[in-house]
Amino acid sequence: MVENHHLKPATTEERRIYYREEWNVEEIPDFIKNSLDKREFGFDHLGRGPNDRYRVFGSLDLLRKFLRYRTPFAAYSSVAFYEKPRRRDGWIKSELVFDVDAKDIPLRKCNCKGVCEVCLNQAQEIVCSLMDILEGDLGLNDIHVIYSGRGYHLRVLDESVMKMSSEVRGQIVKYIIGAEVPQSEYAGDGMTYKLEHFSLPFGYPQVFTERVKYAILHITESTEIDGVNNKLLKDVIKYCKYINDDEWGLFRGKVGPIRYQRLIKGIASLNMGWVDAKVSIDLKRILRLPSSLHSMVSMKCMEVNNLENFDPFRDAVPRFVYERK
């Protein structure tokens, strides 16, 4: 285990040590290796953004050599598959991705400037629950979790979604993060019934309920939520034990129905922050290459096979960090 203050940028020398002595090309996940010649690669050599783009590698060995000798600051590959990746032309399909950056998530329990164990843990929880919905509701398979160095990428290679448009991807994002308050009035037999999201334990209302629960249990006095004033914030904290026990009706009663409505509306808009939606709707993004080094924080970007047992501070720290003074 390393302490946070070791997460400082890697020096050029350390990058060299990493790529020449520790890194192994075989650690690139199969889902990338199998489609190597269809993807665009991009590199950041100087730490000023990935300016070296439109790279294509005909074989794994060429990629291996490139990384060994150039030891870039950062390496990326496209989520898109192209007929002509060198020109980013002839788009075939793209992975569906969700980017959860621990630095940017709402309701962070820590106050760290970059990332730390606390917020990374939170990111991990979110990723788990997003996975549940992708599988349980949407029935998607072939989902890979990548530790990015500062958070997680969920990369879906299920063929049934890879050709989908940005619009549909946008809808998926909004669904899984709970970006909208579900309707609460339902008509049937000429009558209108009121049913709050928490009394419907399936479908989108359930997704939303889980998000609201998470939010309420993580709210602190300094949290900022649209339309929620200090008084309401205090009451939410005061009564949050009811949510812990899933006593939603009681909680809503204590807070009052109008203020409850205001609260969940605010939470819905806060939910937009769980993932970076821009990444999900961009069919031509490049994402950090698993196995490569995140030089800014000196951590490995890597595929995570067992999310529950994954600890970035144990599993994603390159050897050279331990040798630092």
Add this chain to the structure above:
Amino acid sequence: MVSVAFINPLSVEGRQVVREMGNLDSFREENGDIINVVIHTRSQDISDEESIPHNYLDLAVKRLEWYIKKRNDPNFDYNKYSFLFNYKITRFDVISFYLLCQAVGVKFGPNSRESRAMVESQGKLMESRLSEFSRIDREELIKKILDSLLNDERVKWTFFEDILSSHKLKLEDLVMDHGNIILNKEDFIESFSSKIQHRDPDKIYNMMIGDKIKELIMNRMIMQKTEDYIYKVHQKSRREIEPNPILLELAEKVSNVLSESFTSYGYKVGVNGEVKAAPLNSNAFPPCVKLVLEGMKSGGRNDAIILFFTPFVSYARLYPDVFRKNVTVKVSDVDPNLSVVQNEILPLVYGAAEQCTPPLFEDQPQEKVNINAKLGFGMHTTVDLKHEGESIWYTPMSCEKVKLHLPSLCKPDKTCKRIGNPLSYYIRKLWESGETNGDHEGNEE
């Protein structure tokens, strides 16, 4: 029994009707059978000769007019269109549906306001027609139609890719279990009854799914098929020589119906009401634009100024009617010597950039180039007519896009409920305050 073609003209039954239809030229001629059905429809207003269609062309026009008037005309008289809800009209109605689609497809194509109106009117017409049936009949019709639309009992949500993509359907509207859409009570009970406590799963099913989702899916699928059909006609017509004059005549009439009273993107304009370019009124700006003016924090600064604000102010100032006009223009078409761009738009954009913390151009002066690019002047450091056209004049982001790209900007107020684009918000506000130059006939709520 009612034919499913009454609801779905694109069904096998509907297509059968079209196959039997006669020569296009006869469609202008007075048709006694049509008149007969119309005047024998219960509650049909026959006092006014104008409201009785005499031939197929009339009927087609009325079919669309019903929808447009219903939306916009405060004095809309339902009884003038009762015949549309008489199932005996089916045969003629189906033919007029195809005529409309063909006319729109040939003349305007799939991305036109005419096409949009046609598709929406079909959706509304199906909805209204179904609501007039008894519950049992309605259920049966929906079931029949859905069965033919969905070949399989088990439908995955991915099957609805196109209606999700065009936002005709929201993913949240569907109830799913491992990718399958739950439509039948048996499936619902099997998937969820164990989770439902203190309530009767049967009842919950009826409320949440029942016929509602089925009807919604059916409706949206047929709307999509209508759109697809218009697209097909359009593609085909481009390969053919002369379109039939009857179709062109009908297209003209359709266009007139829309211009007379058209609602687009939720804002209303009167008879031929144009929204003309005029100096900006910041009081009418939507909440998202006001927020940008207040200054952005570093995250999202670039996108907010370049992708969001620049297109918004430039169109709001120079070409607010962009979404109604269905023609793309260049900045110089509306600001020939670029004086408005230089004296009003760029200063406003730069001002907003200055408000950011840190000011945008301080650390990223190169972004000025991107602003010029979004105005259509290519990647250059100045706006110059000789570079115009090297890039396109970026149209304003829709609210949907804002919510995805720049979620922190969207703080919707009451007016936002009625619009889909910040620009429409602006126009609506102007209009409400009586500031547009259009003719303000129409209903003001």
